[in-house]
Amino acid sequence: MSNNERPAYERAKLVLEINHLTKKFAVDGGKFLTACNDINLRAYEGRTLGIIGESGCGKSTLVRTLLRIHPATSGEAIFEGHDLMQSKGEQLRQDRKNIQMVFQDPTAAFNPKMLVKDILTEPLKNFGLIKNSEVDAKAAELLEMVELPAEFKDRYPHSMSGGQRQRLGIARALALEPKIIVCDEATSALDVSVQEKICELLCRIQKEK
Ligand SMILES: Nc1ncnc2c1ncn2[C@@H]1O[C@H](COP(=O)(O)OP(=O)(O)O)[C@@H](O)[C@H]1O
Ligand SMILES: [Mg+2]
Missing domain, CATH: 3.40.50.300 (P-loop containing nucleotide triphosphate hydrolases)
Incomplete structure (x- = not known):
């Protein structure tokens, strides 16, 4: 063919x-x-x-x-x-950057003592891609990408709803600009109306990125 x-x-x-x-x-x-x-x-x-x-x-x-x-x-x-x-060593590290995961229950994946901005930028810090002075601006940019208010950067994840936390999980997965995003039942813990919004968000980001 x-x-x-x-x-x-x-x-x-x-x-x-x-x-x-x-x-x-x-x-x-x-x-x-x-x-x-x-x-x-x-x-x-x-x-x-x-x-x-x-x-x-x-x-x-x-x-x-x-x-x-x-x-x-x-x-x-x-x-x-x-x-x-x-893959081993540096190759495995790069694979982990390129393939990101969104989990069913994002709460378990977040350290409850960390502010949203630190949760979002931790992967970037691990790869040396961001300076401390850039954390606030980058966190705001990622929050806007998933349609959350930039002010959420100074909150803790437990003060957010399930749908908002899942948006946070998606924003964190996007931080490293991965080539593949794996969602393992990423919406099944959410209300039906919120599920639809999360799917729309993922489709929009897929087109844009
Ligand atoms: N770490 C593990 N050790 C032993 N069995 C496991 C482990 N993880 C998953 N399984 C088993 O593998 C099968 C597939 O599970 P899983 O991949 O979680 O299914 P799904 O995600 O489709 O619901 C199940 O029978 C499960 O009990
Ligand atoms: Mg499963």
């Missing part, structure tokens, strides 16, 4: 190619539980890939494996010409 005959999503740039990814967990009695079995999928630039399946079918395990929260049992995940499953 020539490139022009391919469906539009295939003409978009391939950003992630997962081949034969398998994850088994050791369980009691020397047995193994196969949480992900021979997963093959592709993700394209500017597109959204949704993974649907019943509870316990291995969705979170797949993304946790991609993010190297735990090692794969076998298979590969090709991103920017290398296998994410083999």
Whole structure:
């Protein structure tokens, strides 16, 4: 097939190619539980890939494996010409910058003693991308991107609603300008009306970025 005959999503740039990814967990009695079995999928630039399946079918395990929260049992995940499953040292650090995660319950991911501005800019500080004098301005910029008032930078996350905290989680994921954002049930803890707003926000940011 020539490139022009391919469906539009295939003409978009391939950003992630997962081949034969398998994850088994050791369980009691020397047995193994196969949480992900021979997963093959592709993700394209500017597109959204949704993974649907019943509870316990291995969705979170797949993304946790991609993010190297735990090692794969076998298979590969090709991103920017290398296998994410083999990355070490500086490469692994760069992968962690390029692939960001938005969790179901952002509260658990935030240090309750940190101000919103410090939560938002911590990833940038870790990568030496921001000076202390720039924290307030950067936090305000990130808050505006997710349609929260800039004044929220001097608040604590517990003083915000669930929907606002999820916007904060998205803003923090965006801080490092990642190539891929993984959302693991990022809206399932929210009210239906808020879910829709968060999805609209993610779509808007995807188009802009
Ligand atoms: N760390 C772990 N150790 C052992 N089993 C696990 C671990 N994490 C997940 N599992 C099991 O893997 C399967 C898939 O779980 P999960 O990926 O959380 O599913 P989903 O996100 O689709 O609901 C489940 O049977 C779960 O109990
Ligand atoms: Mg899950």
